Amino acid sequence: MYANFSETIINRLSIYMHYLIEQEEQGKQLVSSYDIAQVCGVTAGLVRKDLARFGKFGVKGVGYDVAELCEGIKRILGLDHPLRVAIIGIGTLGSYLLSFQEFFNGNYEIVAVFDTNPEAAITCIASETGKPVNILHLNHLGEVHEAHQIDIAMITTIPSEAQEATDHVVQVGIRGILNFTSSHVKVPMGFVVKNIHFVNVQDSLIYVLQFSQYG
Amino acid sequence: MYANFSETIINRLSIYMHYLIEQEEQGKQLVSSYDIAQVCGVTAGLVRKDLARFGKFGVKGVGYDVAELCEGIKRILGLDHPLRVAIIGIGTLGSYLLSFQEFFNGNYEIVAVFDTNPEAAITCIASETGKPVNILHLNHLGEVHEAHQIDIAMITTIPSEAQEATDHVVQVGIRGILNFTSSHVKVPMGFVVKNIHFVNVQDSLIYVLQFSQYG
Numbered sequence: 229m230y231a232n233f234s235e236t237i238i239n240r241l242s243i244y245m246h247y248l249i250e251q252e253e254q255g256k257q258l259v260s261s262y263d264i265a266q267v268c269g270v271t272a273g274l275v276r277k278d279l280a281r282f283g284k285f286g287v288k289g290v291g292y293d294v295a296e297l298c299e300g301i302k303r304i305l306g307l308d309h310p311l312r313v314a315i316i317g318i319g320t321l322g323s324y325l326l327s328f329q330e331f332f333n334g335n336y337e338i339v340a341v342f343d344t345n346p347e348a349a350i351t352c353i354a355s356e357t358g359k360p361v362n363i364l365h366l367n368h369l370g371e372v373h374e375a376h377q378i379d380i381a382m383i384t385t386i387p388s389e390a391q392e393a394t395d396h397v398v399q400v401g402i403r404g405i406l407n408f409t410s411s412h413v414k415v416p417m418g419f420v421v422k423n424i425h426f427v428n429v430q431d432s433l434i435y436v437l438q439f440s441q442y443g
Numbered sequence: 444m445y446a447n448f449s450e451t452i453i454n455r456l457s458i459y460m461h462y463l464i465e466q467e468e469q470g471k472q473l474v475s476s477y478d479i480a481q482v483c484g485v486t487a488g489l490v491r492k493d494l495a496r497f498g499k500f501g502v503k504g505v506g507y508d509v510a511e512l513c514e515g516i517k518r519i520l521g522l523d524h525p526l527r528v529a530i531i532g533i534g535t536l537g538s539y540l541l542s543f544q545e546f547f548n549g550n551y552e553i554v555a556v557f558d559t560n561p562e563a564a565i566t567c568i569a570s571e572t573g574k575p576v577n578i579l580h581l582n583h584l585g586e587v588h589e590a591h592q593i594d595i596a597m598i599t600t601i602p603s604e605a606q607e608a609t610d611h612v613v614q615v616g617i618r619g620i621l622n623f624t625s626s627h628v629k630v631p632m633g634f635v636v637k638n639i640h641f642v643n644v645q646d647s648l649i650y651v652l653q654f655s656q657y658g
Contacts, residue, residue, distance in 0.1 A: 232654045235647055242646035246625045250602060267602075269627035305646050306653045324539035336645070380648065387465060387482075404652045406645055410461045412484035420655050422648045426639045430551070430621055431457035431520050432450055433595060433637045437619045438521045439447045440635050 233281065240278055241301050243268045248298040258291040307335055314378045314402070315341045316393045317385035318363055321408055325382060326361060339376045342366045344389070366393070370400040380404040387411040394421075448496065455493055456516050458483045463513035473506040522550055529593045529617070530556045531608045532600035533578055536623055540597060541576060554591045557581045559604070581608070585615040595619040602626040609636075 247267045251259055261272040261279075268275070279285045279297075282304050286292040302308040315322045318341050326338060341363045364372065372378065381397040383390050383405060390411040397405055398415055405421045407413050410428060415421050462482045466474055476487040476494075483490070494500045494512075497519050501507040517523040530537045533556050541553060556578045579587065587593065596612040598605050598620060605626040612620060613630055620636045622628050625643060630636050 232651075235651075238647045238650045239640075239643050242643040243625055243627070243640070245646070246602065246642060267626055269629065304650075306649045307646060311649060320539065324535065379652070380645065387461065403655065404648050406641075406648060408641075410458055411482055412458070414484060418655060420648060420651050422644050422651075424639070424641045424644055425454075425458070426621075426623075426641075427461060428454050428457040429637050429639055430595065431460070431522060432453045433619050433621060433635060434521045434526060435453045435519075436447075436450075436635050436637075437594070440618065440633060 237278055237281070238305065240268055240270065240274075241282075241305060244275070244278075245298060245301040245305070245307075248294050248301070251294050252298060256294055259294055259297075260291045261286070264292075302335070309335065311336050311379045312339045312376050313337065313380045313382060314339055314369065314372065314397075315382045315384055316343075316366065316369075316397065317383065317389070318343045319384060319386070322382075322384040325384065325408075336380075339378060340364055340368075340372050342369055344385075344393075366396055369396060369402075373400045373402055378402045380406055382406045382408060383413065384408045452493055452496070453520065455483055455485065455489075456497075456520060459490070459493075460513060460516040460520065460522075463509050463516070467509050467513060471509055474509055474512075475506045476501070479507075517550070524550065526551050526594045527554045527591050528552065528595045528597060529554055529584065529587065529612075530597045530599055531558075531581065531584075531612065532598065532604070533558045533560075534599060534601070537597075537599040540599065540623075551595075554593060555579055555583075555587050557584055559608075581611055584611060584617075588615045588617055593617045595621055597621045597623060598628065599623045 244264050244267075247264060248259070261275040264275045265272040283300065285297050285300055299308065313336050315325055315338060322341060326341065338361055341361055342365070343363060344366045381402045381404070383393050383397070385393045387409040388411065390407060390409040391413050394405060394407070394413040394415060398419055403419050405413070405415060405419065407421055407423045410425055413421060459479050462479060463474070476490040479490045480487040498515065500512050500515055514523065528551050530540055530553060537556060541556065553576055556576055557580070558578060559581050596617045596619070598608050598612070600608045602624040603626070605622060605624040605628050609620060609622070609628040609630060613634055618634050620628070620630060620634065622636055622638045625640055628636055
């Protein structure tokens with residue numbers, strides 16, 4: 229267990245890790261702090277400082293062993309064991325997430341997909357890994373969680389149903405929530421929500437562009 | 444042209460706007476600051492304060508006219524005219540974005556999809572709006588931009604090709620970049636990049652959960 233570092237540092241570690249996974253796949257065995265820095269838009273010094281907070285990685289003048297550093301960061305982030313994910317809401321976004329390979333690099337496994345629409349809740353679709361994934365009615369969330377201990381619920385419903393879906397997730401005791409809808413959702417103490425609002429990011433890009441154009 | 448407000452305020456306006464679009468679709472004509480506050484997880488007072496920065500909206504004791512407020516926020520954000528989007532990289536993410544209805548609520552139009560893979564660059568697929576979208580080789584980006592004046596390029600390549608794609612976007616003069624890859628990309632002054640790194644957000648959620656569990 230490591231100390232509770234800031235989101236900024238943890239976000240950089242995640243970026244380093246995904247770069248390392250990519251390098252490992254390409255058969256690379258050693259990288260320098262300069263290589264890593266290049267990807268994250270920081271200095272090599274900051275990469276070394278970030279990593280030094282968590283232990284001794286790499287050999288001076290030689291670099292970092294890709295596989296070893298990758299495993300090290302996974303351990304720090306808590307990604308060194310399988311993590312079970314449930315998707316709540318099987319619209320286009322839910323379907324996309326099922327096919328999103330990058331999620332699986334971090335040991336994520338999509339256990340099941342839930343929907344309140346009874347018509348959706350009868351099919352079974354294959355994820356990117358080739359493993360079939362069941363689409364179940366949201367009423368079954370509790371029993372699936374009991375059997376599989378779900379770490380994260382991804383909320384991909386329509387915005388107006390996001391809170392209801394979240395309440396259901398909280399009620400069965402899933403503590404990590406990734407909210408992909410544009411709605412704000414509330415959870416009690418001990419539960420954690422992270423929001424991924426990409427339409428809002430896009431809107432704010434347009435806003436900023438107005439000033440970068442005329443300013 | 445409005446003053447350059449903080450990203451936090453602009454992000455909230457975007458959330459308010461998408462809520463209003465949803466309400467409008469459901470035929471609702473009036474909303475209160477309490478209704479809006481509920482969605483965004485802020486107080487009704489903050490909603491009123493946010494809106495008051497940009498002009499006079501709503502009638503005390505009556506509420507806000509949904510269509511009028513929605514148009515007002517679109518004007519503030521620069522979303523009151525059609526915005527042209529190009530997708531660079533037609534993997535699963537690029538394909539998903541093509542089908543993502545929420546993008547089109549803000550007047551976004553996907554003009555074309557580009558890829559460097561010559562096999563991808565021969566097909567033509569339909570977007571959610573039913574309009575066919577051409578998949579072109581990245582070499583054609585300049586001429587398409589000249590004909591259509593693209594506002595935003597969405598980078599959805601594999602991470603290791605993100606900078607190269609971005610360089611191409613910058614070279615033809617598209618100033619808004621939405622980077623969906625896990626790579627950092629660099630742009631010169633006058634260009635704006637916003638990053639949407641959802642795998643990194645998910646990784647940091649797992650990290651935070653460790654402490655919320657034991658802490």
